[in-house]
Amino acid sequence: MREEVEPNWFPRWEDELPRPEELMPLSQSLITPDLALAFDISTHNPSSAPPPPPPPDFDSPDLTAPPDSVSTGYAGDEPARTLKRPRLVWTPQLHKRFVDAVAHLGIKNAVPKTIMQLMSVDGLTRENVASHLQKYRLYLKRMQGLSSSAPGPPMSSADAATEHLFSTNPIPHPFLCRDGSGQETYMQFLSPPLFQRHQQMASASVQNQQYYHQRQMGHFGSAGDYGSLARGAAQPLGLHRIGVMTQPPTVAAFPNSYVDDMDSVSGGGGRRVLTLFPTRSED
């Protein structure tokens, strides 16, 4: 009754789903080495992993986020409390991970905490996930309404933007399936053993307030004002890939693989998120 509603999504999203092997390195820091350097963030752990020197041209993609990062921040000269947490930018990659987690967990288990743990993104908080989940649910609901019996709801720019971003990712849209009786029932058939807890999703160490830096960069998009961004290191090297990088290490170097923006479908506001995410890497 439910499965045959859209037999197309399953093979698609399943195919696009990262394999367990790829999901292993889930625990990645939101802060890249370059970024850390640019911000003078001390991500170095004085106990084990020495900071790998990032190549000048391209940083190693296998930046395994040091899980043993400082516990409460940096008990040194830079108290974390002084650093305000920048707004989290949900890049398509990050959102993809989010969607994957939701899909794997199943809508019933897709709660902020669980999702956060499954994502295993360092620095990601439950609040972040909860907020995004809220928007995601709204998006799904809207999609249902539109595709079902919505007379003509004026799709605001927000909806368009949300839809765009969400559509950018291989969204397993099983959620959009309707029960037919107007009762939008979230499918539960994505809870199957698709995902055998690869690890004991337990690397969710949110001790670092390290977040994106997309904040107060204002117009850093217009190359020429990286000063505020890379304080100290006035190199536009940062902004490489914020968030998660799922590109295989085999990829040599894609100087043009990064785009400044997905499409800027923003409406009135014209929000521009320069997150420099790979155009299409894991797809």
Add this chain to the structure above:
DNA sequence: GGTTTAATAT
């Protein structure tokens, strides 16, 4: 100034 988005509060 209006809109969108994430954070925060309830």
Add this chain to the structure above:
DNA sequence: GATATTAAAC
């Protein structure tokens, strides 16, 4: 955990 509201950024 879910929803509503507020604040920030564009």
